[in-house]
Amino acid sequence: xxxxxxxxxxxxxxxxxxxxxxxxxxxxxxxxxxxxxxxxxxxxxxxxxxxxxxxxxxxxxxxxxxxxxxxxxxxxxxxxxxxxxxxxxxxxxxxxxxxxxxxxxxxxxxxxxxxxxxxxxxxxxxxxxxxxxxxxxxxxxxxxxxxxxxxxxxxxxxxxxxxxxxxxxxxxxxxxxxxxxxxxxxxxxxxxxxxxxxxxxxxxxxxxxxxxxxxxxxxxxxxxxxxxxxxxxxxxxxxxxxxxxxxxxxxxxxxxxxxxxxxxxxxxxxxxxxxxxxxxxxxxxxxxxxxxxxxxxxxxxxxxxxxxxxxxxxxxxxxxxxxxxxxx
Amino acid sequence: xxxxxxxxxxxxxxxxxxxxxxxxxxxxxxxxxxxxxxxxxxxxxxxxxxxxxxxxxxxxxxxxxxxxxxxxxxxxxxxxxxxxxxxxxxxxxxxxxxxxxxxxxxxxxxxxxxxxxxxxxxxxxxxxxxxxxxxxxxxxxxxxxxxxxxxxxxxxxxxxxxxxxxxxxxxxxxxxxxxxxxxxxxxxxxxxxxxxxxxxxxxxxxxxxxxxxxxxxxxxxxxxxxxxxxxxxxxxxxxxxxxxxxxxxxxxxxxxxxxxxxxxxxxxxxxxxxxxxxxxxxxxxxxxxxxxxx
Numbered sequence: 149x150x151x152x153x154x155x156x157x158x159x160x161x162x163x164x165x166x167x168x169x170x171x172x173x174x175x176x177x178x179x180x181x182x183x184x185x186x187x188x189x190x191x192x193x194x195x196x197x198x199x200x201x202x203x204x205x206x207x208x209x210x211x212x213x214x215x216x217x218x219x220x221x222x223x224x225x226x227x228x229x230x231x232x233x234x235x236x237x238x239x240x241x242x243x244x245x246x247x248x249x250x251x252x253x254x255x256x257x258x259x260x261x262x263x264x265x266x267x268x269x270x271x272x273x274x275x276x277x278x279x280x281x282x283x284x285x286x287x288x289x290x291x292x293x294x295x296x297x298x299x300x301x302x303x304x305x306x307x308x309x310x311x312x313x314x315x316x317x318x319x320x321x322x323x324x325x326x327x328x329x330x331x332x333x334x335x336x337x338x339x340x341x342x343x344x345x346x347x348x349x350x351x352x353x354x355x356x357x358x359x360x361x362x363x364x365x366x367x368x369x370x371x372x373x374x375x376x377x378x379x380x381x382x383x384x385x386x387x388x389x390x391x392x393x394x395x396x397x398x399x400x401x402x403x404x405x406x407x408x409x410x411x412x413x414x415x416x417x418x419x420x421x422x423x424x425x426x427x428x429x430x431x432x433x434x435x436x437x438x439x440x441x442x443x444x445x446x447x448x449x450x451x452x453x454x455x456x457x458x459x460x461x462x463x464x465x466x467x468x469x470x471x472x473x474x475x476x
Numbered sequence: 477x478x479x480x481x482x483x484x485x486x487x488x489x490x491x492x493x494x495x496x497x498x499x500x501x502x503x504x505x506x507x508x509x510x511x512x513x514x515x516x517x518x519x520x521x522x523x524x525x526x527x528x529x530x531x532x533x534x535x536x537x538x539x540x541x542x543x544x545x546x547x548x549x550x551x552x553x554x555x556x557x558x559x560x561x562x563x564x565x566x567x568x569x570x571x572x573x574x575x576x577x578x579x580x581x582x583x584x585x586x587x588x589x590x591x592x593x594x595x596x597x598x599x600x601x602x603x604x605x606x607x608x609x610x611x612x613x614x615x616x617x618x619x620x621x622x623x624x625x626x627x628x629x630x631x632x633x634x635x636x637x638x639x640x641x642x643x644x645x646x647x648x649x650x651x652x653x654x655x656x657x658x659x660x661x662x663x664x665x666x667x668x669x670x671x672x673x674x675x676x677x678x679x680x681x682x683x684x685x686x687x688x689x690x691x692x693x694x695x696x697x698x699x700x701x702x703x704x705x706x707x708x709x710x711x712x713x714x715x716x717x718x719x720x721x722x723x724x725x726x727x728x729x730x731x732x733x734x735x736x737x738x739x740x741x742x743x744x745x746x747x748x749x750x751x752x753x754x755x756x757x758x759x760x761x762x763x764x765x766x767x768x769x770x
């Protein structure tokens with residue numbers, strides 16, 4: 149397998165909006181470090197699950213990959229080209245192969261646009277089809293995602309569809325360009341539980357058909373485990389652990405991963421029980437040393453002073469004192 | 477709904493039935509229907525003026541200053557012209573002026589507001605400053621100032637009134653654009669590769685149309701009063717052309733002597749027409765209340 153996407157030292161700092169009075173008293177610009185030095189790679193046909201709690205920067209990573217956000221620094225290398233250095237038409241052409249599916253299907257469709265036009269528009273933008281061809285492709289795609297009869301759905305407006313149907317449209321819109329890489333940003337977290345499996349299966353069915361690679365962003369470890377080939381765990385803008393799904397889930401090395409795993413509800417009685425203390429630190433002013441240390445039950449002096457690096461071969465972890473446990 | 481066999485109820489619901497396909501069922505629909513009935517009636521009156529007016533509005537039709545009677549239902553003015561006929565013909569100028577002015581200000585204000593709100597930055601700040609300073613003027617004073625510079629004529633009145641209402645469209649459209657451009661479906665379009673022109677025309681503009689329609693009818697309601705004011709001051713028509721605002725000013729000197737009918741009827745029509753458009757605007761803004769994505 150060859151690598152399709154590599155992210156190197158990606159950073160995104162958002163300047164903090166200051167109030168009128170604050171501007172007078174401090175000269176320095178403050179930043180929210182949403183994504184702070186993140187590196188990973190995705191192989192062709194592989195799904196990488198990116199896990200983390202709200203505000204850890206996982207969505208920002210996804211948005212940078214598809215060009216909705218400019219990285220502060222770092223490289224996004226897609227098919228051996230650095231996307232951050234591309235401009236204009238070349239950039240648009242590359243981004244055709246990198247599509248995104250958003251979390252909220254109620255907000256991601258244009259309320260005044262017919263369902264069919266949502267699929268036709270991307271094709272016309274990239275000049276991939278004439279008007280009549282685009283309509284045919286759109287019809288096929290609607291059927292493919294299970295919106296049948298397609299000719300009826302084609303002319304409907306988004307408000308006439310349910311959340312699950314809308315998310316099917318959003319998937320169809322991303323897939324109609326035959327992308328090679330898709331960022332799925334919590335695609336099922338706003339869908340009824342009863343429909344989640346169906347939507348996930350639909351998404352995964354494209355993986356085999358198109359040899360699709362995917363960054364699957366979620367806060368739900370059980371979904372991440374189900375969908376992903378590998379898992380990356382993010383905490384406060386940094387990746388703390390990354391590795392093959394089974395290894396990360398069965399032998400978590402980072403205390404944060406272990407805590408997340410212990411929080412996954414299960415019917416069986418669990419030996420592992422790690423509670424996470426307190427709240428996530430302010431990304432405007434992250435704690436020194438290991439960012440997780442204020443909440444880590446195993447934190448030692450070194451954790452407060454030295455920031456750990458991601459180390460390891462295939463299963464990498466950023467912790468001075470990695471755990472050695474096994475969960476069945 | 478249960479069946480209502482009574483005939484008079486059927487008649488009552490007739491208006492509702494006619495407009496049902498046009499306006500979605502929602503609170504505020506009755507206001508829109510009431511407003512539409514008023515406006516359409518006055519529109520028909522203007523179009524069919526030649527047929528329905530009993531007299532020539534500029535010719536002698538009875539004893540001067542005679543009170544309402546069977547021959548002259550709204551009485552006659554100081555020159556013996558039939559006031560009913562003048563009221564009927566007078567609707568023409570006000571409608572023409574007000575509609576064309578609203579069209580002009582809409583076709584200027586909407587695109588500027590869209591571009592300014594979408595691109596933001598220095599251009600937006602500069603345009604907003606100009607528009608806000610225009611908005612700060614009382615509309616009638618600004619219209620009078622422009623009309624006074626340009627001189628009295630129907631075309632100049634259209635120019636004066638349209639300038640006054642450009643900022644109203646601009647502000648509404650700019651505000652909407654600001655909130656629309658950060659919506660997820662716009663980002664989705666951008667991720668699909670859509671450029672600025674495409675996003676503005678296919679993703680933002682269609683979502684502005686209902687706002688523009690609401691502002692259109694509300695600004696017309698206001699413009700009717702401005703038009704009447706300009707006409708009253710003689711900035712639109714000259715004698716003997718019938719126009720409500722103008723007839724108000726010619727009837728004013730006779731009011732203290734007890735000839736109330738000269739100003740009452742044109743004045744009432746100004747009020748009624750403004751009310752009609754205000755009802756449509758207010759009703760529509762409720763029908764298309766934010767959050768209702770239709």
